[in-house]
Amino acid sequence: MVENNRWGNFFAHVVLILGVAIIVFPVYVAIIASTHPPGTFVRGVMPLWPGTHAWENYTTAITEGRSRAGTPPIGGMMWNSFVMAMAITIGKLSISILSAFAIVYFRFPFRIFFFWIIFLTLMLPVEVRIVPTFQVVADFGMLNSFAGLSIPLIASATATFLFRQFFMTVPEELMEAARVDGAGPMKFFKDILLPLSITNIAALFVIMFIYGWNQYLWPLLITTDPDYYTIVMGIQRMVTGGDSEPLWHLVMATVVLAALPPVLVILFMQRLFVKGLTETEK
Amino acid sequence: MATIHMDNLCKVYTGGVKAVSNVNLDIADGEMIVLVGPSGCGKSTLLRMVAGLETITDGTLKIGERVVNKLEPAERDIAMVFQNYALYPHMTVFNNLAYGLKNRGFKKAEIDRRVREAATMLEIAQFLDRKPRQLSGGQRQRVAMGRALVREPAAFLFDEPLSNLDAKLRVQMRVEIRQLQRRLRTTSLYVTHDQLEAMTMADRLVVLNGGVIEQVGTPMDLYSRPETTFVAGFIGSPAMNMLPADFMREKVEADGLAHVPSKADLIGIRPEDFSTDQPGEGDLQLSGQLLLLEPAGAESHLHMRFEGFDRNVVVRLGQVPDVAEGQEMTFSIKRSALHPFDLESGQRVA
Numbered sequence: 001m002v003e004n005n006r007w008g009n010f011f012a013h014v015v016l017i018l019g020v021a022i023i024v025f026p027v028y029v030a031i032i033a034s035t036h037p038p039g040t041f042v043r044g045v046m047p048l049w050p051g052t053h054a055w056e057n058y059t060t061a062i063t064e065g066r067s068r069a070g071t072p073p074i075g076g077m078m079w080n081s082f083v084m085a086m087a088i089t090i091g092k093l094s095i096s097i098l099s100a101f102a103i104v105y106f107r108f109p110f111r112i113f114f115f116w117i118i119f120l121t122l123m124l125p126v127e128v129r130i131v132p133t134f135q136v137v138a139d140f141g142m143l144n145s146f147a148g149l150s151i152p153l154i155a156s157a158t159a160t161f162l163f164r165q166f167f168m169t170v171p172e173e174l175m176e177a178a179r180v181d182g183a184g185p186m187k188f189f190k191d192i193l194l195p196l197s198i199t200n201i202a203a204l205f206v207i208m209f210i211y212g213w214n215q216y217l218w219p220l221l222i223t224t225d226p227d228y229y230t231i232v233m234g235i236q237r238m239v240t241g242g243d244s245e246p247l248w249h250l251v252m253a254t255v256v257l258a259a260l261p262p263v264l265v266i267l268f269m270q271r272l273f274v275k276g277l278t279e280t281e282k
Numbered sequence: 283m284a285t286i287h288m289d290n291l292c293k294v295y296t297g298g299v300k301a302v303s304n305v306n307l308d309i310a311d312g313e314m315i316v317l318v319g320p321s322g323c324g325k326s327t328l329l330r331m332v333a334g335l336e337t338i339t340d341g342t343l344k345i346g347e348r349v350v351n352k353l354e355p356a357e358r359d360i361a362m363v364f365q366n367y368a369l370y371p372h373m374t375v376f377n378n379l380a381y382g383l384k385n386r387g388f389k390k391a392e393i394d395r396r397v398r399e400a401a402t403m404l405e406i407a408q409f410l411d412r413k414p415r416q417l418s419g420g421q422r423q424r425v426a427m428g429r430a431l432v433r434e435p436a437a438f439l440f441d442e443p444l445s446n447l448d449a450k451l452r453v454q455m456r457v458e459i460r461q462l463q464r465r466l467r468t469t470s471l472y473v474t475h476d477q478l479e480a481m482t483m484a485d486r487l488v489v490l491n492g493g494v495i496e497q498v499g500t501p502m503d504l505y506s507r508p509e510t511t512f513v514a515g516f517i518g519s520p521a522m523n524m525l526p527a528d529f530m531r532e533k534v535e536a537d538g539l540a541h542v543p544s545k546a547d548l549i550g551i552r553p554e555d556f557s558t559d560q561p562g563e564g565d566l567q568l569s570g571q572l573l574l575l576e577p578a579g580a581e582s583h584l585h586m587r588f589e590g591f592d593r594n595v596v597v598r599l600g601q602v603p604d605v606a607e608g609q610e611m612t613f614s615i616k617r618s619a620l621h622p623f624d625l626e627s628g629q630r631v632a
Contacts, residue, residue, distance in 0.1 A: 171366060171368065173364045173365075173366055173368035174368050174370065176333075176335050176355075176362075176364070176368065177362070177364060177368040177369075177370075177429075178370075178381075179334075179335065179354065179355045179356060180333065180334075180335075180355045180356060180360070180361065180362045180382070181356065181381050181382035181385055181429075182356035182382055182385035182386050183356075183381070183385050187385065191370075191381070192370055192372075195372040196371065196372060
């Protein structure tokens with residue numbers, strides 16, 4: 001038991017506040033920086049109070065980007081990132097929940113073998129298989145397409161594994177009751193397993209969405225057409241593009257915009273999450 | 283409503299474990315059969331074979347006139363009540379009851395009528411909009427019953443439905459299930475390990491041990507004339523005392539055991555067949571030392587030690603006797619109360 005010690009409490013709060021400050025400060029700086037006019041940063045002094053150019057900077061970033069230096073407007077890239085992240089997330093969730101369903105509830109030859117094969121791929125991150133994957137995607141003619149951006153990243157051992165673990169905790173009697181009630185396997189999946197998994201789906205949705213949104217190396221490799229650039233690539237192009245000094249105010253506006261969707265997803269999903277957690281019952 | 287006919291039913295699990303062997307049983311229409319036995323005796327497996335949740339390795343199972351060996355549970359026209367209720371946690375009580383009917387394509391009005399009827403019968407009508415987790419154990423139990431009831435099936439299958447309830451509720455639900463079954467006259471197969479539950483609910487009792495039927499009969503038949511030592515020990519509480527026949531022959535006068543066949547080497551005596559009354563004509567007499575007295579209100583259990591027999595013998599009396607522990611006591615036993623068994627085969631010999 002932790003005793004309710006005044007000094008202990010005080011100390012704990014100091015540590016927590018310090019920790020939060022260390023993490024929040026750079027974010028704060030990024031937000032502040034995105035509200036100042038172009039020249040501010042060249043002087044080398046970092047202002048800590050909001051500037052007056054917020055509206056101007058953000059509209060420039062969203063609608064123009066640095067078009068002359070080869071970086072398309074942020075708006076389009078945001079959309080690309082969103083489509084890619086959603087495709088990856090929904091793809092991962094549907095494929096992994098179905099494979100977990102198959103592995104847990106059906107007896108077929110080499111079931112355990114397939115499970116371990118899926119499990120083994122956990123050890124192979126995108127970067128390891130990136131060259132052969134690129135070759136395959138190129139041969140299918142999927143370079144510069146949403147399919148190419150998302151399909152190779154859809155397979156997910158992690159989610160399959162988590163769903164399997166969850167399904168194993170669902171009492172077997174539920175399945176038997178459903179069988180007696182005349183529900184076939186897919187009906188059982190749709191009517192009972194899916195509603196029970198909703199919290200797991202929400203949690204994985206958040207994780208997978210952020211994973212998809214933050215993809216950098218893969219989009220960088222397979223997109224040469226600015227129409228398919230994603231926002232994370234865009235940040236990098238913003239910094240290095242062109243011969244002039246980086247336009248820090250635009251870079252920072254881009255960074256803030258890029259960070260926004262994952263934050264929104266977490267905020268939105270968290271409600272479902274908590275609701276689900278407090279309402280489920282085993 | 284239907285008969286259930288089991289012909290040589292066998293269940294062998296992969297790996298060769300024989301869970302149920304050669305079960306033959308005919309269940310009449312409207313009969314309540316209770317399968318009872320210790321854990322691992324195959325009673326649940328047998329029930330699940332009838333339900334269609336376990337495959338049948340060998341033999342024939344008929345429900346009504348149909349052979350149902352290969353049919354899916356849903357096609358067998360049975361309804362099952364599970365031990366942990368297996369209610370769908372995300373559905374309201376109404377939907378829990380209606381799910382099976384919806385899957386069978388019943389009309390909405392018909393579903394509504396049947397659900398409300400069952401809910402009224404089980405007194406859960408006011409909970410129809412709740413989720414299972416908002417209900418108490420007893421209410422969940424009723425919902426589980428309701429789910430079986432709405433289907434109006436040919437047979438009810440109960441898999442230890444009361445074992446998750448507290449003692450008081452268990453007695454109450456036991457009575458309700460029995461009354462409901464009598465009223466609906468639906469053929470029922472009921473699994474329990476609780477011999478009291480089994481005795482009180484069954485039209486006929488099936489005692490299983492090691493996957494084999496030991497004895498089938500009405501509860502009182504099994505109580506008054508157990509055919510094997512296993513049934514003798516299983517039915518009745520406290521369990522029947524098993525005394526070696528040699529010991530008994532030494533202890534009582536020669537003609538006291540005259541009616542017991544000589545090949546009997548075990549004599550069973552129920553704790554309640556010991557009496558402190560004056561012995562009548564031809565009664566046996568046994569005296570021993572009182573080791574421990576357990577008063578239990580309406581009755582008391584006496585743990586006795588008889589000289590020449592190294593185990594405790596339990597005696598049940600209808601009152602608390604006025605004796606101290608350590609004291610000598612003499613009991614009389616009616617001759618008809620002796621149950622002679624053959625030790626090796628475990629079979630009754632007379």
